[in-house]
Amino acid sequence: MARIAARPLTAPPDADMYPYSDGKIMAETHLHVDAILYALATLRNWFASHVRVQVGANMFVYYQEGDASKRLTPDLFVVRGLEALPEPSFKIWEAGRPPTFVLEVASPSTENRDRDEKQALYASMGVEEYWRFAPTGFLNDPEGPRVRLAGGVLRGLGYEPLESAADGSIHSEVLGLEIRADEPPETRHLLRFRDPETGQDLLTFGELQEAQIETKNRLREEAARRREAERRQLETENRLRSEAASRREAERAQREATTAKREAEVEIARLRAQVARLQRGQGDGSDSVT
Numbered sequence: 001m002a003r004i005a006a007r008p009l010t011a012p013p014d015a016d017m018y019p020y021s022d023g024k025i026m027a028e029t030h031l032h033v034d035a036i037l038y039a040l041a042t043l044r045n046w047f048a049s050h051v052r053v054q055v056g057a058n059m060f061v062y063y064q065e066g067d068a069s070k071r072l073t074p075d076l077f078v079v080r081g082l083e084a085l086p087e088p089s090f091k092i093w094e095a096g097r098p099p100t101f102v103l104e105v106a107s108p109s110t111e112n113r114d115r116d117e118k119q120a121l122y123a124s125m126g127v128e129e130y131w132r133f134a135p136t137g138f139l140n141d142p143e144g145p146r147v148r149l150a151g152g153v154l155r156g157l158g159y160e161p162l163e164s165a166a167d168g169s170i171h172s173e174v175l176g177l178e179i180r181a182d183e184p185p186e187t188r189h190l191l192r193f194r195d196p197e198t199g200q201d202l203l204t205f206g207e208l209q210e211a212q213i214e215t216k217n218r219l220r221e222e223a224a225r226r227r228e229a230e231r232r233q234l235e236t237e238n239r240l241r242s243e244a245a246s247r248r249e250a251e252r253a254q255r256e257a258t259t260a261k262r263e264a265e266v267e268i269a270r271l272r273a274q275v276a277r278l279q280r281g282q283g284d285g286s287d288s289v290t
Contacts, residue, residue: 019089028109029136031135031136032105032135032189034190035105036058036075036105038191038204039076039191040056040057041206042202043076044205045202045204046177047078054079054082054084055076055077055085056074056078056079056085056090057074057075057076059088059090060073060089061073061074061089061098062091062092063125065093072121074103075104075105076102077090077100077127078100078101078174079097079098080100081100082097099125100129101127101129101131101175102122102127102129102130102131103131103132103133105132105135106132106133106135106140111134111139115132115139115140119159123154123157128154128174129152129153129154129172129173129174130151131149131151131152132150132151133149136189147164148181149170149180151172151179153173165178167180168181171196176196177193177194177195177196177202178194178195179191179194
């Protein structure tokens with residue numbers, strides 16, 4: 001799984017005015033951390049070939065120049081139209097644009113703020129899509145349905161909810177992907193991103209490596225099976241050639257035996273004829289009168 005880029009060892013010139021770390025932990029539980037890192041790794045891997053799409057996480061986003069208190073820390077965000085992700089913090093006035101997509105992973109201590117205050121701030125910043133995900137349980141929306149994932153597209157001063165499909169997935173126009181909460185118990189705290197063109201879930205770099213290892217192992221097994229099949233085929237061909245040679249030798253020996261038999265029969269017939277002539281000759285001599 002991809003790691004979040006490390007912060008620089010030397011502080012930038014405006015680090016005192018715009019801190020890039022508050023010393024707080026990334027998330028409340030390992031499930032929340034996994035959810036963030038998994039989404040980060042998946043999207044970074046997917047957008048690796050897109051030179052003007054950047055993916056970040058757990059980074060200060062300053063939205064008002066000159067006031068360091070005007071900042072948010074999205075759990076995950078995507079910026080379209082940016083050639084490089086600014087480090088160590090994201091200043092909208094320097095980047096020339098706000099994040100395009102923001103995802104907040106809900107936790108008991110932040111969920112109400114994510115739903116109300118942060119949503120309004122992201123709308124005022126011009127973030128096109130705002131998403132919330134509950135890795136455990138459901139989102140705390142008293143007036144809405146019990147869901148684990150909710151996404152909205154910016155309309156005016158707020159976000160219009162995006163509709164979910166029958167399988168619970170929601171299409172993100174910004175990402176060009178379908179997003180859903182995973183269901184298996186062991187991965188239920190994770191989000192899955194799906195390519196609508198292929199219908200296949202995206203893999204993280206780590207999952208791709210595992211898939212490549214599995215593919216290599218499968219190819220090695222198939223190659224070993226092919227070699228074994230070729231060995232057996234060669235043995236069969238050699239056996240068939242040996243049997244064919246044995247048949248040819250047997251046929252040659254039979255032909256030779258047949259020829260020898262015919263020759264013997266001819267010789268016997270010749271000898272019999274000779275004996276008969278001799279007998280006739282002796283008979284003529286014995287009957288003559290001198």
